[in-house]
Amino acid sequence: MKTKMMFATILAAGLSWSVHAGAQETVKIGVILPYSGPFADAANQLQAGIDLYIAKHGSEVAGKTIELVKKDTGGPAPDVAQRLAQELVVRDGVDIIAGFALTPEALGAAPIATEAQKLMVVMNAATSIVVEQSDYIVRTGVTIPQLNTAFGQWAFESGVKEAYTLVADYGPGHDAEKAFAAGFTEAGGTIVGADRTPVANPDFSAFVQRVRDANPEAVYIFVPGGAQPAAIGKALSDRGLAPPDTKIFAQGELTHPEALESMGDTAKGIITTYHYSLERDDPLNNEFREAYREANGGRSPDLFSIGGYDGMHLIYEALKKTEGDTSGDALIEAAKGMAWDSPRGPMSIDPETRDVVQTVYIREVQEVDGELQNVIIHEIPDVKDPLHGTQ
Amino acid sequence: MTPLAPTAAPHAWLARQSRWSWFEVVFWLATLLPFFLFPTYLTLASQVAIAALFAISVDLILGYAGIVTLGHALFFGLGAYTVGLLSARLGWGEPISGLLLAGAVAGLVGFVASYLIVRVQHLALIMVTLGLGFLAYELANAMTWLTGGTDGLRGVSMWQIVGTFRFDLWGYTAYTYSLIVLFLGFLVSRTIVNSSFGLALRGIRENVTRMPAIGSDHSWHLRKIYTISAALAGVAGGLLTQTTNTVGLDVLSFQRSADVVVMLILGGTGRLYGAILGAIIFLVARDQLAGVNPQYWYFWIGLLLMVVVLFMPKGILGFLAKLTGRRD
Numbered sequence: 001m002k003t004k005m006m007f008a009t010i011l012a013a014g015l016s017w018s019v020h021a022g023a024q025e026t027v028k029i030g031v032i033l034p035y036s037g038p039f040a041d042a043a044n045q046l047q048a049g050i051d052l053y054i055a056k057h058g059s060e061v062a063g064k065t066i067e068l069v070k071k072d073t074g075g076p077a078p079d080v081a082q083r084l085a086q087e088l089v090v091r092d093g094v095d096i097i098a099g100f101a102l103t104p105e106a107l108g109a110a111p112i113a114t115e116a117q118k119l120m121v122v123m124n125a126a127t128s129i130v131v132e133q134s135d136y137i138v139r140t141g142v143t144i145p146q147l148n149t150a151f152g153q154w155a156f157e158s159g160v161k162e163a164y165t166l167v168a169d170y171g172p173g174h175d176a177e178k179a180f181a182a183g184f185t186e187a188g189g190t191i192v193g194a195d196r197t198p199v200a201n202p203d204f205s206a207f208v209q210r211v212r213d214a215n216p217e218a219v220y221i222f223v224p225g226g227a228q229p230a231a232i233g234k235a236l237s238d239r240g241l242a243p244p245d246t247k248i249f250a251q252g253e254l255t256h257p258e259a260l261e262s263m264g265d266t267a268k269g270i271i272t273t274y275h276y277s278l279e280r281d282d283p284l285n286n287e288f289r290e291a292y293r294e295a296n297g298g299r300s301p302d303l304f305s306i307g308g309y310d311g312m313h314l315i316y317e318a319l320k321k322t323e324g325d326t327s328g329d330a331l332i333e334a335a336k337g338m339a340w341d342s343p344r345g346p347m348s349i350d351p352e353t354r355d356v357v358q359t360v361y362i363r364e365v366q367e368v369d370g371e372l373q374n375v376i377i378h379e380i381p382d383v384k385d386p387l388h389g390t391q
Numbered sequence: 392m393t394p395l396a397p398t399a400a401p402h403a404w405l406a407r408q409s410r411w412s413w414f415e416v417v418f419w420l421a422t423l424l425p426f427f428l429f430p431t432y433l434t435l436a437s438q439v440a441i442a443a444l445f446a447i448s449v450d451l452i453l454g455y456a457g458i459v460t461l462g463h464a465l466f467f468g469l470g471a472y473t474v475g476l477l478s479a480r481l482g483w484g485e486p487i488s489g490l491l492l493a494g495a496v497a498g499l500v501g502f503v504a505s506y507l508i509v510r511v512q513h514l515a516l517i518m519v520t521l522g523l524g525f526l527a528y529e530l531a532n533a534m535t536w537l538t539g540g541t542d543g544l545r546g547v548s549m550w551q552i553v554g555t556f557r558f559d560l561w562g563y564t565a566y567t568y569s570l571i572v573l574f575l576g577f578l579v580s581r582t583i584v585n586s587s588f589g590l591a592l593r594g595i596r597e598n599v600t601r602m603p604a605i606g607s608d609h610s611w612h613l614r615k616i617y618t619i620s621a622a623l624a625g626v627a628g629g630l631l632t633q634t635t636n637t638v639g640l641d642v643l644s645f646q647r648s649a650d651v652v653v654m655l656i657l658g659g660t661g662r663l664y665g666a667i668l669g670a671i672i673f674l675v676a677r678d679q680l681a682g683v684n685p686q687y688w689y690f691w692i693g694l695l696l697m698v699v700v701l702f703m704p705k706g707i708l709g710f711l712a713k714l715t716g717r718r719d
Contacts, residue, residue: 090560
C-alpha cells in the first residue's frame, strides 16, 4: 500500500514536471565562470564573446528563447563549480551547462553532466583530458598540446636544431613545455635545457641569464598573460637575447596587443603559435573584431572571447539541428562532426573525441604601418589534439 | 544565569554549563528544515555544514585558546587530499573510514606543528600559521604527480555510505551525511569547551603568563587543543571531497583560511554557535549576492564585515546575546 502510494506520488510529480517541460518556450543555459577573483578578466572576456553572439543572432533559436543563468565560482574552485552545476540542473532546471574558463572547474562539473545527461560546452579550459571526463562534453576553445606540438614540429622544419624551454611552473606551463618538446624532438630537434619560473614572481633576470649562458639557437617561452609578457620581454632584450641571433618562440599570450604595447620594439621578431589572430584579414574576423570593440569600449577580443563566441555558435547550430530538442543525447549527437567558419578560421568538432579541430597559426611580430602586429607566416590546417588516445 | 563567581562546587558549575538549553534544541531541529523548505538548496546546505565544521575547528583554537591562525586550510586540505588520494590512487572509496583517516592524518600533522605553534605569539604566530599554509600549498602544487597540481585530482569516486546510500544529484545524502558529521563534531567540541580543560584554555586566552603560576601546563593544553582542532578541520576537508568528488589546490588556499576567519568574526568567536551562524551567513549571502551580480558580490561581504566589526564587536551572536540580556 505504502509503496503504491509512493509510486503514484512519484508518477504524478513526474507527469506534472513533464507537462511543465513541454510547455516551456525557453532554453536555459547555465554559465559557470570565475566572474570574481584572479580570473575575473578572463571570465568577462568570455562572457563578452557569448553576449556578442546573442546580440548578433538574436535570442531566439528553433522557436525557443535563449536564457542565460550566470554563476560565479570565485577562482579556481572545482568544488564550487561542481555544486553550481548541480544546482543549475536541479534548481534552475537548465538544459545546457557552459562556460568553464579553468580546467579544474570543468573537471569538477563533468560528473554532473554525465549524471544529469546535459550537454556541457567547455569554452576555454585547455587541458587535453577535459573532454574525456564525460560523454556530454564538447570543447570550442583550444588545447595547449594542439598549439604547441604542431609548433615544435614547425620549429624544427624551419631550421632550428636546438632549443631551450622556459615555462611558468604550473599546470598549463608544464603542458606547454611537454607539448613543445614532444613536437620538436620527434621531428629531430634537441632540447638543450629546460627551466621553470615561479608563477607569482616575475623577476626573470636570473632565468634569462641561464638561457644566455647555454646560448641556444632558440628559446621557447610560456608565461601567463597579464604583466609577465612585458617583464620577460624586457629581461630578454636586457641580456641581448633577441631575434634574429636567438629565436624566441612562445604561445600567443606573450604577444597579445596589450603586451606588445608595453614591450615595444623588443618584441620584433618573436614567433608565436595561436588559434586566434586578432589582425587576420578575413571578412568574418574583421566584422567580429569591430563589433566586439564597439560593444566593449574599445577592448579587443582574445582567446576567451572567441571561445565563448564559438561555444554559443555550437549551441545555436545544435539546437537548430535537433529542432529545439534539448536532451543531452540529441545535442551531443548534433555537435559531433559539426564544422563551421569562425572568425578564427575554419573549425570543427572531432566526432570521436568531441574536441575542437582547427587551424594553428604561426605568427611573427612585425611592424605594419608603424604598429607592431602578429603577422601570420604559416598556417597548419585541421590540427587535432595529439594527446587523445595516447594516455 | 548566575554571574561568574568562585563557587564551592566547580563540578556542579560545569554540569550546569553543559546542560542543553531550549535554544540549542530548536537550533538543531531547524537544521532539518532545508529538507522540507528548500529541497533544491541541499548541496548548498551540505557545503554550509562543512564550512561550519571547519569554522568550529578554528573557533576551538582562535575563540577559546586565543591562537590566531591564517593557515588552517593546511589541515582542511590535508583531510581533503587524504580522502581524495585514498580513492584516486588506492581505489578505497569507503566514506566513513576515509573520514576517520582524514582526521587522523590532519591530527598527526597538527600535533607535530603544535610544537612550533606554542613557541610563538601574536604577530609571529600569524606569520607561522600563514607560512605553514603557503608551504603546504606550494608543496601540493609542486607534487603534481601525486596531487594533480592545478588541474586538481582526477578519479575520485565514493562508495555508497554503509553500502546503502548513494550520493545523489539533489544532495539528500550529502546533506544528511554532512549534518550528522557536523553534529558529532559539535558534540565533541561542546564537551571540550565545557570541561575543566576548556576552562584552562580560556584561562590561557585571558592571561597566558598567569596559567603556569597556578600550576597549569599551558603549552601541553595548547598542543592538545591544536591537535584536536587540526583533526576536526581534516574531517571537514575529507567531507568536502566526499560530497563533491573533487579535490583542487583551492582546499589549501589562503582564501579558504581567510574566509573561515571571516565567518568566525561575522558569527562571533568563542561561542560554537557563532561559527555555525557565521558559516550560514557567509555562504548563503555569497550564493544570493552572486546570483544577483556574479562580478561584484564581494563588495557586500566586505560591507557586512565592516558593519559587524564596527557595531557588533562580538559578532552577530554576541550582539544577539547582549540584546536578550544573556551574559557571555
